[in-house]
Amino acid sequence: MKKRVLLVGGKDNARSLALSLIKQGYHITAVNDTYGDCMKLAEIDNLVVINGDGTNPFVLDDAHAMNCDAAIALTSKDEDNLVICELCKKQFHVKKTISLVSDPKKTDFFYQMGVDSVVCAITAVTSIMEQQAFMEKMENILPQGEGQVQIAEVPIPGTAPVVGKKLWEVNLPREVIIGCILRGGKTMIPHGNTQILTDDVLVLLSGNNQESDAIRELTGR
Amino acid sequence: MGIFSSKKNKTHTIIIGCGRLGANLANTLSEEDENVLIMDKDKDAFRKLPLSYGGLTLTGDGTDFDALQEAQIACADVVIVVTNNDNTNVMIAQIAHEVYHVKRVIARLYDPERECIYQEFGIDTICPAVLSDKEIDALLTKIPATVKKFEFTEETK
Secondary structure (H helix, E strand, C coil): CCCEEEEECCCHHHHHHHHHHHHCCCEEEEEECCHHHHHHHCCCCCCEEEECCCCCHHHHHHCCHHHCCEEEECCCCHHHHHHHHHHHHHCCCCCEEEEEECCHHHHHHHHHCCCCEEEEHHHHHHHHHHHHHHCCCCCEEEEECCCCEEEEEEECCCCCCCCCCEHHHCCCCCCEEEEEEEECCEEECCCCCCECCCCCEEEEEEECCCHHHHHHHHHCC | CHHHHHHHCCCEEEEECCCHHHHHHHHHHHHCCCEEEEEECCHHHHHHCCCCCCCEEEECCCCCHHHHHHCCHHHCCEEEECCCCHHHHHHHHHHHHHHCCCCEEEEECCCHHHHHHHHCCCCEEECHHHHHHHHHHHHHHHCHHHHHHHHHHHHHC
C-alpha cells in the first residue's frame, strides 16, 4: 500500500516537497489556507489539495489525517506548526510528525512537546553557509546525531604544517580524532606513529563543533 | 504585622496579551494589590490600561524565550494567556507550563475544538463562546417565568 503523507501549509517548500515525494511513490495530501497557493499546488499531478486552516481539527479530518503515516507542518508560524503536529499526534494518532521551526531556540521545546522531528531552516542554512564560507579545502562535512558529531574529510596540501609529522605530535582539540587516512586510493586506520604525508585525506570525527579548530591546526589556515 | 504578612503572600501574575480582556484583568488584579505584569508585542496596546493601573508593562513577543525570561516567568505563580490568536495561546501556555514549570496557567481559546491539546497538560482554558452560551441559557431559563405564565393562560382558555 502507498504510504500517505500530509503536508500542511507552506508554498514553495510544500510544492517541491510534494513533487519529490510523489516521484518516490507516496500518496500526498496538501492543506493550505490561501486559495491562490492551493491553485498553484493543484497544478501538480496526483496531489490532493484541500483549502482550509490546518490548525482546525475538522480540516485535518477532511484531509483524512487519521489515515496518514506522516504529517509535515510547513507554515511560517511556529505556533501553527506546533498545533498542527499536536492535533495530528493526539487527535488523529499520526505515527510521525515533522515540523519546520523558524526560531532555533524552540527546537528543543518542540521535541519536548512530542513532535518527532524538528527541522530548523535557519540553523541548517547557517551551518551550511559557515562550512562553505571558510573551508574551501574541505570536501565534506556530514553532521550526525542532531549535529552533535561531525565527520569531515580534510585533504592535506603540501604547505600544511603537519606534513611529515606523526599523529601524536599533532596538537588536536580533545574531542577530535583522526579516524581514517585515505592515501592514494588506499584506506588506512592510523595509530600514534603514523606519519601524515602530502595529499593524504584525513577523515575526522569531532564533537562539539571543534572541527574548525582541528582543520586550522592541520592545514594551517 | 498585617502589612508584612500580606506582602509575603502577594502572588506574581503575568498576563500576556493586552487586549480588552487582558487590560481589564490586569487592572482588576492590581487593584486587589497583587503583583501584575502585562506583556504585549505592541506598545500602543498598553493605552487600553487605565491611568490608575499600578502594575508593570513589558513590550515583547510572548512566544520568545528571551522576552519571557525578561518577564521573570520562572518566578510567576500564575500566567494568563489572552492574545487574540488561539495557536499563539496554545504555544505560550505550553512554554509556561512545560519549560518554566509555572503551576497555574490559564489560556483563552476562541475555538473549543482545540481543547484536547490542553487537557493532557493540565492547563486551564476559558472559552468565550461556551461561557456566553451558558450565560444566555441562564438568562433564558430566568425569563420563562413570564413565558410559562402566558402558556398557562393559553392552555386554561
